[in-house]
Amino acid sequence: MAYYRSVGDVPPTRHTQHRDPEGRLYREELMGEEGFSSDSSLLYHRGVPSAIVASEVWELPDQSRTPNHPLAPRHLRLHDLETGTDAVTGRRVVLANNDVRLSYVLTGTEPSAYYRDAIGDECVFVESGSGVVETVFGVVAYRAGDFVVIPRATTHRWVPAEPSRLYATEASSHVAPPKRYLSRYGQLLEHAPYCERDLHGPTAPLLQEGDDVEVLVKHRTSAGIVGTRMVYATHPLDVVGWDGCLYPYTLNIDDYMPITGKVHQPPPVHQVFEGWNFVICAFLPRKVDYHPLAVPVPYYHSNVDSDEVMFYVAGDYEARKGSGIGLGSISLHPGGHAHGPQPSAIENTSLRTLTSSTSCSGRSAGRSSTAASNACWRESRTGPRRNIWC
Numbered sequence: 001m002a003y004y005r006s007v008g009d010v011p012p013t014r015h016t017q018h019r020d021p022e023g024r025l026y027r028e029e030l031m032g033e034e035g036f037s038s039d040s041s042l043l044y045h046r047g048v049p050s051a052i053v054a055s056e057v058w059e060l061p062d063q064s065r066t067p068n069h070p071l072a073p074r075h076l077r078l079h080d081l082e083t084g085t086d087a088v089t090g091r092r093v094v095l096a097n098n099d100v101r102l103s104y105v106l107t108g109t110e111p112s113a114y115y116r117d118a119i120g121d122e123c124v125f126v127e128s129g130s131g132v133v134e135t136v137f138g139v140v141a142y143r144a145g146d147f148v149v150i151p152r153a154t155t156h157r158w159v160p161a162e163p164s165r166l167y168a169t170e171a172s173s174h175v176a177p178p179k180r181y182l183s184r185y186g187q188l189l190e191h192a193p194y195c196e197r198d199l200h201g202p203t204a205p206l207l208q209e210g211d212d213v214e215v216l217v218k219h220r221t222s223a224g225i226v227g228t229r230m231v232y233a234t235h236p237l238d239v240v241g242w243d244g245c246l247y248p249y250t251l252n253i254d255d256y257m258p259i260t261g262k263v264h265q266p267p268p269v270h271q272v273f274e275g276w277n278f279v280i281c282a283f284l285p286r287k288v289d290y291h292p293l294a295v296p297v298p299y300y301h302s303n304v305d306s307d308e309v310m311f312y313v314a315g316d317y318e319a320r321k322g323s324g325i326g327l328g329s330i331s332l333h334p335g336g337h338a339h340g341p342q343p344s345a346i347e348n349t350s351l352r353t354l355t356s357s358t359s360c361s362g363r364s365a366g367r368s369s370t371a372a373s374n375a376c377w378r379e380s381r382t383g384p385r386r387n388i389w390c
């Protein structure tokens with residue numbers, strides 16, 4: 001994220017002495033990506049950010065996978081899934097590969113454990129609920145429809161104000177806006193479906209007190225994904241100020257401006273973020289395709305390099321009518337097998353008059369109060385990512 005922010009108390013010159021009113025030196029920490037070669041921030045701690053008193057095994061919730069064999073499309077119903085109530089340890093992994101893991105949780109109202117994901121960035125979609133995420137950078141408020149992007153290795157915890165349905169994309173890489181929407185210096189361009197004003201990061205430091213504070217760390221070893229419980233001598237959320245281009249932020253789906261077309265538009269126009277070997281899209285209510293002979297549902301398609309996962313959040317997805325798909329459903333269309341709309345959906349939408357502007361290109365009919373129709377996550381299984389249609 002190349003959008004610079006400065007929060008709290010930072011010295012005028014980097015890497016110079018920065019002291020509290022009693023003259024004690026703050027500890028400067030550079031948190032940066034790609035080995036000092038990409039986005040970073042400088043954080044000023046009251047305590048020593050590396051001081052731990054213990055490191056123990058944290059037994060992760062079940063991370064095992066079941067092969068999709070024999071090959072078949074799948075329908076998962078997340079609202080029927082039993083999860084824990086902790087926003088971190090209560091997550092259930094529902095789909096995964098080496099590039100990304102999708103998990104789901106219905107939280108209670110207790111704060112989660114302190115946690116950081118050292119494998120990659122997390123992009124957590126808030127299906128419902130509200131609260132805050134307390135991070136080492138400060139507090140980020142969340143509400144229904146938010147994508148909450150938390151950079152790799154950011155210590156944080158979720159504090160729900162009400163039970164919250166959270167759909168987490170845990171990447172093995174970073175998550176960022178699509179490159180084609182960025183200037184060569186990183187500014188979001190005019191044709192992007194959202195801009196910097198829509199990104200909401202921390203606005204003030206969060207200073208916590210405490211000794212022997214536990215933080216759960218998800219990380220990798222030669223044995224695969226594992227967990228460690230690290231105990232810090234002083235509270236890790238002790239940053240008096242920071243500045244830079246690396247920080248957590250939210251983007252609400254209501255602020256995403258859908259792109260429309262005369263004929264059916266492919267999913268890349270709905271893209272919100274990208275990571276290594278996957279993209280995240282949002283299919284929202286929008287003006288129906290307006291060619292006189294438009295078929296405002298997707299054509300059948302085979303994405304030979306990709307699996308497609310759709311999570312149905314709100315509204316009524318036209319292309320899946322009659323399939324049993326409902327709110328809280330996930331559809332998985334694996335690579336190696338063609339897919340497309342229900343045949344009845346094609347007939348119904350072909351006959352529709354083209355002035356029906358709330359029937360949105362077969363993606364959803366009618367605008368819900370939350371505006372979030374569905375969020376789609378798609379993933380390339382091998383090689384470079386290719387454009388893929390949903």
Ligand SMILES: [Fe+2]
Binds near residue numbers: 301308333339389390
């Ligand atoms: Fe598709």
